[in-house]
Amino acid sequence: MDSYIERINSFIKNLDKETLLALSNISSERKFKKGDLLLSENEICRKSYLILHGIARKYYLNDGKEVTTELYFENDLAVSFESYTLQQSSKEYIEALTDITVSITFYEAFQEAKIKYPKLLALDLMFAEYYGMWLENRLFQFHTMSATDRYLDLIKKSPHIVQFVPLTIIASYLGISLETLSRIRAKI
Amino acid sequence: MDSYIERINSFIKNLDKETLLALSNISSERKFKKGDLLLSENEICRKSYLILHGIARKYYLNDGKEVTTELYFENDLAVSFESYTLQQSSKEYIEALTDITVSITFYEAFQEAKIKYPKLLALDLMFAEYYGMWLENRLFQFHTMSATDRYLDLIKKSPHIVQFVPLTIIASYLGISLETLSRIRAKI
DNA sequence: CGACATATTGAGATCCATCAACCAATGTGG
DNA sequence: CCACATTGGTTGATGGATCTCAATATGTCG
Numbered sequence: 001m002d003s004y005i006e007r008i009n010s011f012i013k014n015l016d017k018e019t020l021l022a023l024s025n026i027s028s029e030r031k032f033k034k035g036d037l038l039l040s041e042n043e044i045c046r047k048s049y050l051i052l053h054g055i056a057r058k059y060y061l062n063d064g065k066e067v068t069t070e071l072y073f074e075n076d077l078a079v080s081f082e083s084y085t086l087q088q089s090s091k092e093y094i095e096a097l098t099d100i101t102v103s104i105t106f107y108e109a110f111q112e113a114k115i116k117y118p119k120l121l122a123l124d125l126m127f128a129e130y131y132g133m134w135l136e137n138r139l140f141q142f143h144t145m146s147a148t149d150r151y152l153d154l155i156k157k158s159p160h161i162v163q164f165v166p167l168t169i170i171a172s173y174l175g176i177s178l179e180t181l182s183r184i185r186a187k188i
Numbered sequence: 189m190d191s192y193i194e195r196i197n198s199f200i201k202n203l204d205k206e207t208l209l210a211l212s213n214i215s216s217e218r219k220f221k222k223g224d225l226l227l228s229e230n231e232i233c234r235k236s237y238l239i240l241h242g243i244a245r246k247y248y249l250n251d252g253k254e255v256t257t258e259l260y261f262e263n264d265l266a267v268s269f270e271s272y273t274l275q276q277s278s279k280e281y282i283e284a285l286t287d288i289t290v291s292i293t294f295y296e297a298f299q300e301a302k303i304k305y306p307k308l309l310a311l312d313l314m315f316a317e318y319y320g321m322w323l324e325n326r327l328f329q330f331h332t333m334s335a336t337d338r339y340l341d342l343i344k345k346s347p348h349i350v351q352f353v354p355l356t357i358i359a360s361y362l363g364i365s366l367e368t369l370s371r372i373r374a375k376i
Numbered sequence: 377c378g379a380c381a382t383a384t385t386g387a388g389a390t391c392c393a394t395c396a397a398c399c400a401a402t403g404t405g406g
Numbered sequence: 407c408c409a410c411a412t413t414g415g416t417t418g419a420t421g422g423a424t425c426t427c428a429a430t431a432t433g434t435c436g
Contacts, residue, residue: 121309132316132320
């Protein structure tokens with residue numbers, strides 16, 4: 001499943017020049033400061049953000065508490081999936097955890113480009129498929145693994161996460177309390 | 189999000205005749221008996237199954253225990269997503285919970301048809317998007333809700349499930365033990 | 377009817393959340 | 407440069423949710 005990202009990247013690299021140009025024509029670079037919100041609740045997610053540099057996260061509020069749903073690093077694509085897909089108001093926030101640089105593509109422009117360049121449609125499908133597999137894997141973890149095992153799996157597969165992301169956020173990403181995470185770490 | 193299914197159905201209805209014909213040309217109907225496996229672990233999922241009548245489920249084995257990941261009813265599309273997408277061997281089983289009738293479409297034929305008929309590519313994307321949103325919602329439930337709340341949500345949104353699916357399977361679908369589910373039901 | 381799958385109920389153990397106190401590092405205004 | 411606030415993390419005590427094991431009940435089907 002991990003190699004699917006490589007397949008996507010090689011698909012992008014091998015796009016014809018025309019399609020690549022069309023894609024770059026509807027994308028633009030921008031910087032955000034640590035703490036900035038790229039998307040807020042109740043906004044419609046009209047842009048996708050390709051993280052070029054830095055770290056970001058997606059979260060929602062549940063009973064006033066932040067629940068982190070995804071952490072973004074270099075080359076990750078950040079969107080609030082449901083809000084973006086349905087162009088409806090978002091339940092989620094996207095926040096810069098460090099100063100970041102992103103490549104922004106507008107939903108509307110991408111939709112139009114997909115009609116003209118079917119390869120972009122295929123690319124969109126690949127992104128959706130990758131996200132689906134990623135979600136399935138995450139669901140598997142919640143369905144079958146203990147808090148400790150989820151943490152161990154995280155540091156095994158993504159050791160960089162623990163280096164750069166506060167434990168408070170990691171705990172919420174893993175669906176456990178900060179205190180439990182602290183105790184898990186103490187035991188290892 | 190629920191209305192997205194309607195959008196997909198109306199998209200299908202409004203397909204041009206040529207595309208519809210192409211689609212029906214690569215599909216065929218078949219019946220399975222209760223208990224039959226449509227897909228086994230270690231097989232590659234080379235077909236998608238549109239449930240025309242009856243009930244099915246998808247599950248995997250974890251420590252020898254069945255973990256149900258999805259329940260299928262009329263008009264649901266059954267595949268092992270990762271196995272189907274990557275054409276790699278499956279970790280999951282698909283099983284008929286009653287006698288069922290399905291419409292089968294082969295992966296290979298559909299891939300070819302998508303190239304010739306870009307609207308099928310768009311349709312494939314819609315299915316993937318719908319599945320992604322469904323997974324996000326399920327993840328939300330595991331991330332934030334108690335066993336009781338997950339059960340209440342299930343009977344609210346899908347009362348038919350409880351009528352036709354054994355509690356053992358519902359418990360595993362909800363990620364709780366059969367005993368806990370039994371106690372939850374007793375309390376209501 | 378017997379046999380096997382399915383569901384209920386009880387008792388005890390375990391995992392994890394919550395509440396509260398405390399600590400360390402960092403940053404800021406005076 | 408200090409005093410103090412803020413943020414992030416640790417540790418302890420306790421309770422609740424849920425699991426596991428075991429016994430029993432109910433249902434279903436040949």
